[in-house]
Amino acid sequence: MQESRFDQYEVKHMREKEKKKDPNSSKMPQTESLYKSLYIEIEEKRAFLIALINSIPDIFFYKNAEGVYLSCNKAFEKYVGVPESEIIGKSDIELFGEETAGQYIKMDLEIMTSGRTMASERVLTYLDGSQVYIETLETPYYDPAGNISGIIGIGRDITERKKREDEINYLSYHDILTGLYNRAFFHEECKRLDTSRHLPLSVIIGDVNGLKLINDTLGHAEGDNLLKVIADILKTCCRQCDIVARTGGDEFAVLLPKTDGNTVQAIVERIVDNCSVYSSNRLNNVLYTNIALGCATKYSTAESLNKIIKTAEDLMYRRKLVEYKSMHSSILSSIKTTMSEKNYATKSHADRLAKLSRKLGEELRLPERVIDEIELVSTLHDIGKISLDEKILNKPGPLNNEEWQEIQKHPEVGFRIANAISELQHLSEYILCHHERWDGAGYPQGLSGEDIPLISRIIAITDAFDAMTQDRPYRKAMSEGAAAAEIERNSGTQFDPDLAYIFTRKVLDENY
Numbered sequence: 001m002q003e004s005r006f007d008q009y010e011v012k013h014m015r016e017k018e019k020k021k022d023p024n025s026s027k028m029p030q031t032e033s034l035y036k037s038l039y040i041e042i043e044e045k046r047a048f049l050i051a052l053i054n055s056i057p058d059i060f061f062y063k064n065a066e067g068v069y070l071s072c073n074k075a076f077e078k079y080v081g082v083p084e085s086e087i088i089g090k091s092d093i094e095l096f097g098e099e100t101a102g103q104y105i106k107m108d109l110e111i112m113t114s115g116r117t118m119a120s121e122r123v124l125t126y127l128d129g130s131q132v133y134i135e136t137l138e139t140p141y142y143d144p145a146g147n148i149s150g151i152i153g154i155g156r157d158i159t160e161r162k163k164r165e166d167e168i169n170y171l172s173y174h175d176i177l178t179g180l181y182n183r184a185f186f187h188e189e190c191k192r193l194d195t196s197r198h199l200p201l202s203v204i205i206g207d208v209n210g211l212k213l214i215n216d217t218l219g220h221a222e223g224d225n226l227l228k229v230i231a232d233i234l235k236t237c238c239r240q241c242d243i244v245a246r247t248g249g250d251e252f253a254v255l256l257p258k259t260d261g262n263t264v265q266a267i268v269e270r271i272v273d274n275c276s277v278y279s280s281n282r283l284n285n286v287l288y289t290n291i292a293l294g295c296a297t298k299y300s301t302a303e304s305l306n307k308i309i310k311t312a313e314d315l316m317y318r319r320k321l322v323e324y325k326s327m328h329s330s331i332l333s334s335i336k337t338t339m340s341e342k343n344y345a346t347k348s349h350a351d352r353l354a355k356l357s358r359k360l361g362e363e364l365r366l367p368e369r370v371i372d373e374i375e376l377v378s379t380l381h382d383i384g385k386i387s388l389d390e391k392i393l394n395k396p397g398p399l400n401n402e403e404w405q406e407i408q409k410h411p412e413v414g415f416r417i418a419n420a421i422s423e424l425q426h427l428s429e430y431i432l433c434h435h436e437r438w439d440g441a442g443y444p445q446g447l448s449g450e451d452i453p454l455i456s457r458i459i460a461i462t463d464a465f466d467a468m469t470q471d472r473p474y475r476k477a478m479s480e481g482a483a484a485a486e487i488e489r490n491s492g493t494q495f496d497p498d499l500a501y502i503f504t505r506k507v508l509d510e511n512y
Helices: 006-021 028-055 074-080 092-096 098-114 159-173 183-193 211-218 220-237 261-280 305-342 345-363 368-380 383-387 401-407 410-420 422-432 454-468 480-489 497-507
Strands: 059-064 069-072 118-125 131-142 148-157 201-208 243-246 251-256 291-298
Touching (some): 069 074, 098 118, 098 131, 183 243, 211 383, 211 410, 251 261, 345 454, 383 410, 454 497
Antiparallel strands (some): 131 148, 201 251, 201 291
């Protein structure tokens, strides 16, 4: 901030005035001394004010009545991007260009005319492209005669505050997870678009298939991934003018202005096709991608938009009922395929296990219905391993404690998967208990003896035998004879002794 000559001039003027009154006064040395000390005091105060104004982070400037800058502080230098020496004596047009200066000049004229203090927000773009928001407060400056002789302005950087405000505004109308509009915004847009100029106005209502199953079995993180994928597909398939919103946990809605029935039906089919393509691509990390959709169109102002939305919703629920059974079958198929891809041995292990378990069931003279269940559980018993990292499944060495704890969770995950699919609910307990031990030292519940379901006890034996007779990344396979001997050795501790005897003596060949 530059020092003007105003105070020096005043002091000199006062001295000359005093001399004219009494040029021969003997008190002149005293007066001279008084003026000198007064000048020093004024200069000290000026230096203090300059230092104070330059130290504050807020900008400060002073313009005359013609809009020419007469003074400013360091913060204003930074705001403009040039030193004070290149600011003083220049106008807004010279500093900011005509487009930006126009709004400043308009405000200055209003202040000069009305004499009011005015506030404004300005956006400044720096040479590097970055932008800052400045909040300014400008007030008229009056000369001793009471006339407005200029404008004093102060301002501060409110960029961070604006960012927070923008975030709050964004969150008030957007879904945090998917980035789509939320229910509140959707209803606001329903009111805005429900006019004759937006007709025909179409609506799509969607409900994600299998979200609860994914959440219950694989966890909410996987469910969230599914929702984000569906949201991306909806945005891709719809147009810029369409309002795509997540209106509930697994619910989505789309408003399509100036869209007839044929067009909206084509968009629905495109969404369904995109979901199918995404699900079939095994490189994608989302297990199953499907959404039940219904659509309807409003053609005249006499129709109620709420009824149109209800019609689309009803059609969506009908579609959901039709797809219910095939959805579970598709999810189960996806789980099996994903498991095979995580660990190439999974399918062949399940096939061998099914044959051995069926033989043991037949030796026990169990009903065919139960034998069929044993065979099915054999193919599904490790379904919970879908939740495991393939690095753990394929680790070329013994598992550490943390990895072993993760492995021990798979019966419970498998139980939740089976329990969530109505056709498999009756098998869920067998899947849960297939790692229990006869002596109670198994997991996850620590059951013992005949408290362990029969089918689970059968699977425990055949599963252990097949595991021992196959190569693992960290060990070579045992011979079938050695594996049979190991089953007998653990009879009564790990395995049901009666079942172990029948398996080793009757199911396996006598040579083992």
